Amino acid sequence: MNEKDIYLCAINNIQSGTCSEDCAFCTQAVRHKASISRYDTKTTEQIVAQALTAKANKAVGYCLVSSKATLDDTMLEFLCQTATQIKSVVDINLIACNGMANLSQLKQLKKHGFDSYNHNIETAQNFYPKVCTTHSWSERYDTCQRVKLAGLKLCSGGIFGLGESHKDRVDMVSSLKELCPDSCAINFYHPNEALSIKSNNMSKDEAYDMIRYIKNELTDTKKIMIAGGREYMFGDSQYELFDHGANSIVIGDYLTTSGEEVSKEIRSLESLGYNIKRSCD
């Protein structure tokens, strides 16, 4: 792979702000009362149309995200029929991100056209109870293992800057190494006044160091993807993250925060000589 090759991924928040869990870093938790856009599940037509837009924007991955801790049968059925429709009109790596799931559900997603499942372990096992009390880290880890058993590609990672120690960060990467994801999603905490974590405790240099560390540890992981918090963490120098081992970014809007305007971002990337890959190989 050429060192200037990069992958773009688009996410679609198909259901927003409806989660009953208490993750301290997440504005989608109803109890935090964050000022975000809240809505129930989008229509299949909307999601298919946005898949076509993602493809036109040079994304090789398209991720459907819902804001519930656990995948239920209603959402499973909706995802399966939506995936069939997406795959009938657009060739794109289709990713589901719908919380904790059992093996049978994951196999259904695979059967109906999903290629990958995103489920982040978020942080270190020991630190997790400090940021979430309504479900356990082990439940998240177990879902990641089941993703691979179901024959789906695993996208897993976490979020930095929640107040965790350096050891916690290293421990999280060690757990990811055990899981050996196909793609690793790295997020940086973006403070919100409704949330109890008031600031991000990771510096930009620490973030670059961590990207390099992850790249060096996850030797079989094909994509090191920088997702939420990219602009917040790196500001004007954000494309330096490619010099430190990342080879993928999320384009467009994130779950509840706005991203860079896509055409402007693509122009910037191409003017810097990056080769935006058109297939997820």
Ligand code: SF4
């Ligand atoms: S389970 Fe997921 S959507 Fe729900 S509060 Fe936690 S991080 Fe947010």
